[in-house]
Amino acid sequence: MTWQLFQLLVTAAGLTVFISAVSIMIALVLGTIVSVVTLSPKPAFALAGRTYISFFRGVPLLVQLLLIYNLLPVMGIDLPGIVAAIIGLSLCTAAFQAENLRGAFASLPRGLVEAAEMAGFSAAQILRRVRVPIAFRLALPALANEAIFTLRASSLVSVVGVVELTRTAQDLASSTFLPLQLFAAAGLLYLLLSWTIAALGHVMERRMRWGRV
Amino acid sequence: MSFDIGLIWSRMPDILGGFGLTLVIWLVGCLAGIALGFLVAVLRRNVAGLNIPLAAWMEVTRGTPFLIQLFLLYFGGPFIGLSLEPITAGLLGFTLYGAAYFSEIFRAGFAAVPRGHIEAGECLGLSQGQIMRRIIVPEMAVLVLPALVNMIVLLLKETAVLSIITVPELTMMISAIGSENFVFVESLFLLALFYWAMVEIAGWLGRQAEVKLASFRPAT
Incomplete structure (x- = not known):
């Protein structure tokens, strides 16, 4: 394998980073909303949230990606593969992040919420200023872990025609007959990216260590 | 969009064949993965020289996409004299992938067995083998059960x-039927429902097993 081939893989890894980063961000926002909806006192809301989590965690990501990629044109929405890929990856990751956050919301110290109530915070203020920030901190290790899963799962978007790291390795492997070297190199790049996310997670954990809950 | 029941019915043998193969790969792969994962966890704990190489192997498996591992095995294998049929390569790759996660679960389980129980065994004059077989493994098995069930369900997908x-x-079977008959979206919906039902049923069975075995949970 030449240096040139490796550089092609590194360039393609840029797209993998982009797709994963955007999906991780969207999934954090969407996952927070879904977990709050799931914990709603209104049974219909809670059921909708639970169904979302159950469906997107229960169906293989590959099937979800194929479904979204093929469903959108049928519905008259014509989007490039990369958008379908980000939508699919975000919806699925959001379900896992919602489940992680649900556990964190459930283990919030009751006293903190009561203190905020006593201080005259409205329900919305308590959610924004007390429950969400603390739940995020409690769930941080699980959230970071899921982000690493998202990075690895992003290799599946290669099946909907997005030429990211896995697809590039595949294309190069079939044209150069060097599958061993190319897939090993791609694996190495994924490993480095996984470690980067893990390191970022640790940095955030350290920075968010204000006070004790 | 409409489902053609007749089409599903006429291709039932293919659908059932695919379903059967999914179940076989899942169950065989999980059993083999659990056995291999357990072996790795035991070796890492008891054989000093193996800890670092095995840890590196697990880290690589857990840090790279499953798809890349499969490609490496299936497309790269022939270049090192390992030409496998898709099913064999798939089952082998799936087992190795699962084993990495299972070994990590077992390692955590070993670490969670209270030190005092092992010391009590030593005080009673049990050999290391007996302590392993009669104290550590049974206690660990109950401790890791929820994580194990969770992982088995994840692996189904x-x-x-x-x-x-x-x-x-x-x-593969259902999407092939879908694209042959121009009902790709419908077939994918059916597939999604299939997996959703399987995952829910597997999760339910796992929870039943947990409840049944929870009575063996050691008091810590």
Whole structure:
């Protein structure tokens, strides 16, 4: 394998980073909303949230990606593969992040919420200023872990025609007959990216260590 | 969009074949993965020289996509004299992938067995083998059960990835029927429902097993 081939893989890894980063961000926002909806006192809301989590965690990501990629044109929405890929990856990751956050919301110290109530915070203020920030901190290790899963799962978007790291390795492997070297190199790049996310997670954990809950 | 029941009915043998293969790969792969994962965890704990190489192997498996591992095995294998049929490559890749996660679960389980129980065994004059067999393994088995069940259910969904290396399991069979008959979206919906039901049933069975075995949970 030449240096040139490796550089092609590194360039393609840029797209993998982009797709994963955007999906991780969207999934954090969407996952927070879904977990709050799931914990709603209104049974219909809670059921909708639970169904979302159950469906997107229960169906293989590959099937979800194929479904979204093929469903959108049928519905008259014509989007490039990369958008379908980000939508699919975000919806699925959001379900896992919602489940992680649900556990964190459930283990919030009751006293903190009561203190905020006593201080005259409205329900919305308590959610924004007390429950969400603390739940995020409690769930941080699980959230970071899921982000690493998202990075690895992003290799599946290669099946909907997005030429990211896995697809590039595949294309190069079939044209150069060097599958061993190319897939090993791609694996190495994924490993480095996984470690980067893990390191970022640790940095955030350290920075968010204000006070004790 | 409409489902053609007649079409599903006429292709039932293919659908059932794919479903059967998914189940077989999942169950065999999980059993083999649990056995291998357990072996790795035991070796890492008891054989000093193996800890670092095995840890590196596990780290690589857990840090790279399953699809890349499959490609490496299926497309790269022939270059080192390892030409495998899709099903064999798929089952082997799936087992190795699962084993990495299972070994990590077992390692955590070993670490969670209270030190005092092992010391009590030593005080009673049990050999290391007896302590392993009669104290550590049974206690660990109950401790790791929830994580184990969770992982087994997660792995069911990973079997869908095997369709990419043309293993004729459920995803491949149903999407093939869909594209042959121009009902791709409908067939994918059916597939999604299939997996959703399987995952819910597997999760339910797992919870039943947990409840049944919870009575053996050691008091810590």
